[in-house]
Amino acid sequence: EVQLVESGGDLVQPGGSLRLSCAASGFTFTTYWMSWVRQAPGKGLELVANIDQHGSEKHYLESVKGRFTISRDNAKTSLYLQMNSLRAEDTSIYYCVRRGEAFDVWGRGTMVTVSS
Amino acid sequence: DIQLTQSPSTLSASVGDRVTIACRASESIINWLAWYQQKSGKAPKLLISKASILGSGVPSRFSASGSVTEFTLTISSLQPDDFATYYCQHYYTYPYTFGQGTKLEI
Numbered sequence: 001e002v003q004l005v006e007s008g009g010d011l012v013q014p015g016g017s018l019r020l021s022c023a024a025s026g027f028t029f030t031t032y033w034m035s036w037v038r039q040a041p042g043k044g045l046e047l048v049a050n051i052d053q054h055g056s057e058k059h060y061l062e063s064v065k066g067r068f069t070i071s072r073d074n075a076k077t078s079l080y081l082q083m084n085s086l087r088a089e090d091t092s093i094y095y096c097v098r099r100g101e102a103f104d105v106w107g108r109g110t111m112v113t114v115s116s
Numbered sequence: 117d118i119q120l121t122q123s124p125s126t127l128s129a130s131v132g133d134r135v136t137i138a139c140r141a142s143e144s145i146i147n148w149l150a151w152y153q154q155k156s157g158k159a160p161k162l163l164i165s166k167a168s169i170l171g172s173g174v175p176s177r178f179s180a181s182g183s184v185t186e187f188t189l190t191i192s193s194l195q196p197d198d199f200a201t202y203y204c205q206h207y208y209t210y211p212y213t214f215g216q217g218t219k220l221e222i
Contacts, residue, residue: 044203044214044215044216044217045152045154045160045203045205045214045217046214047211047212047213047214050210050212059210059211061211062211095159095160099207101162101165101166101169101171102150102162102165102166102205102207103150103152103160103162103205103207104162104165104171104172106159106160106161107159108158108159109159
């Protein structure tokens with residue numbers, strides 16, 4: 001079964017850091033771009049970051065550039081999102097997503113809350 | 117950035133109705149458009165890719181069409197399970213963006 005399972009979401013203070021992880025299984029991880037998509041409470045969807053199969057090409061949402069870093073470990077079939085200098089507006093559910101034919105596989109998401 | 121505008125934002129309908137949701141891009145995205153369904157408290161699910169290709173396991177009552185800047189998603193006969201929020205998304209050039217969503221309600 002194709003599966004993506006996120007972890008690492010938490011309550012963190014403004015200015016703090018958090019690292020999200022996504023464990024992938026059931027497919028050949030090394031052949032897919034991977035992404036993080038977020039959704040603020042009651043709001044729409046927003047692509048946060050993309051990474052290519054080898055980890056060499058990355059793209060970021062403008063508002064997270066310089067603060068967030070996407071990475072992957074193909075040996076562990078895992079995707080990561082390092083989030084620094086967190087702001088209240090980063091509060092969202094963060095989904096790990098496979099980029100196949102469009103965004104074809106989604107995890108259940110992990111909640112990040114930035115609040116004092 | 118390419119903007120996607122969905123209409124309507126909210127759609128009231130009944131079981132058995134035929135409904136259409138529109139998505140307009142601010143510039144040409146050729147056919148690099150996807151549609152997603154999201155039920156409350158769940159992750160989005162891919163319905164359509166490349167403007168008109170039905171996703172794996174998606175019922176045939178869903179169809180989509182369009183190109184360049186104008187796209188539509190149609191549900192031919194609404195079922196109770198179809199009441200959800202629908203998003204379009206382009207993947208033509210970075211940054212990929214989503215429409216604001218259309219909530220389909222009874």
